[in-house]
Amino acid sequence: MSGNEAIALAAYEAGVKVASGYPGTPSTEIMENLSRYEGVYTEWAPNEKVGLEVAIGASFAGVRALATMKHVGVNVAADPLFTASYTGCRGGLVVITADDPEMHSSQNEQDNRNYAYAAKLPMLEPSDPSEAKTLLKEAFELSESLDTPVLFRITTRVAHVKGVVNKGEMKTSAATCGIEKMPAKFVMLPGNARNRRKVVEERMGELRKIAETDAYNRVEAGDTKRGFITGGVSYLYVKEAFPEAAVLKLGMSWPLPEEKIKAFAATVDELFVVEELDPFLEHHIKSMGVTCRGKDCIPNQGELNTAIVRNSIDADSVPELFAAPDLPMRPPNMCAGCPHRGVFFNLSKMKDVFVSGDIGCYTLGFLPPLSAMDSCVCMGASVTIAHGMAKALGDEGKGKLVSVIGDSTFIHTGINGLINSVYNNSASVLIILDNRITAMTGQQNNPASGCNIKGEPANSINLEELCRAVGVKHVEEVNPHDISACRTALKTALERDEMSVVISRAPCVLIPEMKKAQHIPYLTTTEKCSGCKACVQLGCPAISWTPLTPEEAEALGYKKKQKGFAVITEVQCNGCGQCAALCKFEAINRKGE
Amino acid sequence: MGAIGNILFSGVGGQGILLASEITAYALLSAGYDAKKSEVHGMAQRGGSVTAQLRYGDKVYSPLIEPGKADILISFEMMEAARYLPYLHKESKVIVNTQQIKPPSVAMGQVAYPENVLDAITSLGIQVVTVDAFDIARDAGEVKAANVVMVGAMSNFLPMAVDVYENIINTRVPERFREVNLKAFSAGRQISS
Numbered sequence A: 001m002s003g004n005e006a007i008a009l010a011a012y013e014a015g016v017k018v019a020s021g022y023p024g025t026p027s028t029e030i031m032e033n034l035s036r037y038e039g040v041y042t043e044w045a046p047n048e049k050v051g052l053e054v055a056i057g058a059s060f061a062g063v064r065a066l067a068t069m070k071h072v073g074v075n076v077a078a079d080p081l082f083t084a085s086y087t088g089c090r091g092g093l094v095v096i097t098a099d100d101p102e103m104h105s106s107q108n109e110q111d112n113r114n115y116a117y118a119a120k121l122p123m124l125e126p127s128d129p130s131e132a133k134t135l136l137k138e139a140f141e142l143s144e145s146l147d148t149p150v151l152f153r154i155t156t157r158v159a160h161v162k163g164v165v166n167k168g169e170m171k172t173s174a175a176t177c178g179i180e181k182m183p184a185k186f187v188m189l190p191g192n193a194r195n196r197r198k199v200v201e202e203r204m205g206e207l208r209k210i211a212e213t214d215a216y217n218r219v220e221a222g223d224t225k226r227g228f229i230t231g232g233v234s235y236l237y238v239k240e241a242f243p244e245a246a247v248l249k250l251g252m253s254w255p256l257p258e259e260k261i262k263a264f265a266a267t268v269d270e271l272f273v274v275e276e277l278d279p280f281l282e283h284h285i286k287s288m289g290v291t292c293r294g295k296d297c298i299p300n301q302g303e304l305n306t307a308i309v310r311n312s313i314d315a316d317s318v319p320e321l322f323a324a325p326d327l328p329m330r331p332p333n334m335c336a337g338c339p340h341r342g343v344f345f346n347l348s349k350m351k352d353v354f355v356s357g358d359i360g361c362y363t364l365g366f367l368p369p370l371s372a373m374d375s376c377v378c379m380g381a382s383v384t385i386a387h388g389m390a391k392a393l394g395d396e397g398k399g400k401l402v403s404v405i406g407d408s409t410f411i412h413t414g415i416n417g418l419i420n421s422v423y424n425n426s427a428s429v430l431i432i433l434d435n436r437i438t439a440m441t442g443q444q445n446n447p448a449s450g451c452n453i454k455g456e457p458a459n460s461i462n463l464e465e466l467c468r469a470v471g472v473k474h475v476e477e478v479n480p481h482d483i484s485a486c487r488t489a490l491k492t493a494l495e496r497d498e499m500s501v502v503i504s505r506a507p508c509v510l511i512p513e514m515k516k517a518q519h520i521p522y523l524t525t526t527e528k529c530s531g532c533k534a535c536v537q538l539g540c541p542a543i544s545w546t547p548l549t550p551e552e553a554e555a556l557g558y559k560k561k562q563k564g565f566a567v568i569t570e571v572q573c574n575g576c577g578q579c580a581a582l583c584k585f586e587a588i589n590r591k592g593e
Numbered sequence B: 001m002g003a004i005g006n007i008l009f010s011g012v013g014g015q016g017i018l019l020a021s022e023i024t025a026y027a028l029l030s031a032g033y034d035a036k037k038s039e040v041h042g043m044a045q046r047g048g049s050v051t052a053q054l055r056y057g058d059k060v061y062s063p064l065i066e067p068g069k070a071d072i073l074i075s076f077e078m079m080e081a082a083r084y085l086p087y088l089h090k091e092s093k094v095i096v097n098t099q100q101i102k103p104p105s106v107a108m109g110q111v112a113y114p115e116n117v118l119d120a121i122t123s124l125g126i127q128v129v130t131v132d133a134f135d136i137a138r139d140a141g142e143v144k145a146a147n148v149v150m151v152g153a154m155s156n157f158l159p160m161a162v163d164v165y166e167n168i169i170n171t172r173v174p175e176r177f178r179e180v181n182l183k184a185f186s187a188g189r190q191i192s193s
């Protein structure tokens, strides 16, 4: 099973009672899998701060609790995280951070080991799915015995790697479920917090002692000419690149086992620290006065692998490889029939408008041929950045500032920005792309979907009423597949001298109902195609262009100068009709019409 | 450390690479090997280039295949086979579905789909087996089973017997697709034997 499946199983076996998280690659499948186990309450929270606070609450009530998020989610949840370090817990509390070196699906590759140092929390880090299972169960024991939240860091190559994992025995929490008032521990006013601050330091001392035990950090004896200190997935690369060498494998990345490290260093001739991203271990090891090598040879960007580790240390081992042929790139693309496309097509025609973007499937609107996104920083930043620009530009920005945000992202952190824009009197347009789902991470339900994590009916937010409630006077809903209605709605909103909202509403084609539904495809009548390429400009993957030489064009009965014709691949088309609306020659029609 | 076998799956998001690599991995495990598989989820699945990496042997540490070390490249799309040439060595076996899926720049008519794209591999003397998986799957009754046709074609290069795969399909594939998938598998296996 995958690392994420193993973690879900471990959480179940550890007796977790409450788990809350916000989706984010590569963490999403933990909560999805955990939601299928009996006796564990799971939920999708609107954002990571909410999710962590829910888990803290459950821990205060005396049950084991889990919060899951991707690396950037910890930034959002950092506020409760740093103070939960002071309060400690009752039931075991574990926070999973799923980091994404190489940025397979992320906007940055921050190294969240730094959070363990900064928040004064222990961090455990497995190398593969089977170790993830064992260590996560340990994490809950550690959390309860030392009264501390535990950070648990995985990376993409642990989360999404599949390996052999065994079932284990069920555990239970040492805490008892119930209300227990512990104000000196739970109410973090300065007086109490100063006391807890001391407790945190004592706890770090205890943790340092535990770090010295073999349970977390072990020496694997071997050739001492070169010794390696490593942890997480890098351990696997070291084992493969230098199978004979002595290794100190760290399962606890913070705090570090100082005695063990010094003793190990003394046994080897040359010490290498192998870790992905920041020189986190290296800096701390060097500050112990231990000489070692690390980022002078091993890259501090992107993922490592066996070849990188071997070749960085033994430069003469670099093998000759076949060269990659020069091929057209194949970037991801919005699905055929994606509702977002209708909005971005219109935005692509508004050349003097600055489109302040956000994160979700719709970020693909940045790519050609639509190329209609001008900024994208982090979740929720679309509306706020547009507001900042509006204030900076004054009259010059009038009618030129649009922000776009997905439903899930709007609820995550976009709503705060909208409140600010209304309160501080912005004149820009916010487009909420309501496709009913958190699509990019694989179609998770959210507070606007009408279903909970298990797919059961749930209360659902009315986005239009919500926008009106925060003071937006002009809120208009459009069907994004209706290209011209969408254009009119955007133009009308842009003309207004106040904050306005356009809600683009049509479901993602990958939600279960849409996948089951019969879509009548659209087809091209080849003889009628004039070769204008209007439909091709949509960038729908179901539409492709067949180029023609003048001779071929003539042979097919076209004018000699026609450069080609468009074809729709029937099996790919989801019948949205956007391309038909753009064709002035009636060459695209619904099948059977 | 015993020898490690490396299988690289490549193709386009949505082609069923994950199921294909899953069946192969289970087959290896039931034959007594240790195995690890790495895949990428998220943004990469929206129609972009995708890979899955499968490694097997007595004990597998790293889930990632080193460049130049893939023993088998199984590609679900022609151009996506050539893209991973740096992962191959002289003795690699390449199994390619002859389907061509146009990337955006080709679909929009900006560049042409590269002609004879497999020449880049065959010219190096590397063995390439081509499979019309799409047509074979259609004949078996379900175009979506093209991925299992490919697994069938690859099975000739792996040490497991047919019944190992059949068992996996019987236990891992939802009942209504079993028959089709079993047919697709055996049709694929006949291709390259």
Ligand SMILES: Cc1ncc(C[n+]2csc(CCOP(=O)(O)OP(=O)(O)O)c2C)c(N)n1
Pocket (backbone or CB within 6 Å): A022, A023, A024, A025, A048, A070, A072, A073, A074, A076, A107, A359, A360, A361, A362, A379, A405, A406, A407, A408, A409, A410, A433, A435, A437, A438, A439, A440, A441
């Ligand atoms: C703080 C943070 N948490 C999670 C993510 C991962 N993530 C990016 S966008 C997104 C949600 C996208 O959903 P939505 O806004 O509804 O757009 P859609 O993909 O449906 O178009 C998620 C979960 C992230 N980038 N940053």
Ligand code: SF4
Pocket (backbone or CB within 6 Å): A333, A334, A335, A337, A338, A339, A340, A361, A362, A435, A439, A440, A508, A509, A510, B046
């Ligand atoms: S998954 Fe849904 S939202 Fe994402 S590109 Fe496809 S249709 Fe659009």
Ligand code: SF4
Pocket (backbone or CB within 6 Å): A336, A337, A338, A521, A522, A538, A540, A541, A542, A543, A568, A572, A573, A574, A575, A576, A577, A578, A579, A580
């Ligand atoms: S109707 Fe046109 S734009 Fe919509 S999915 Fe089909 S081919 Fe693509």
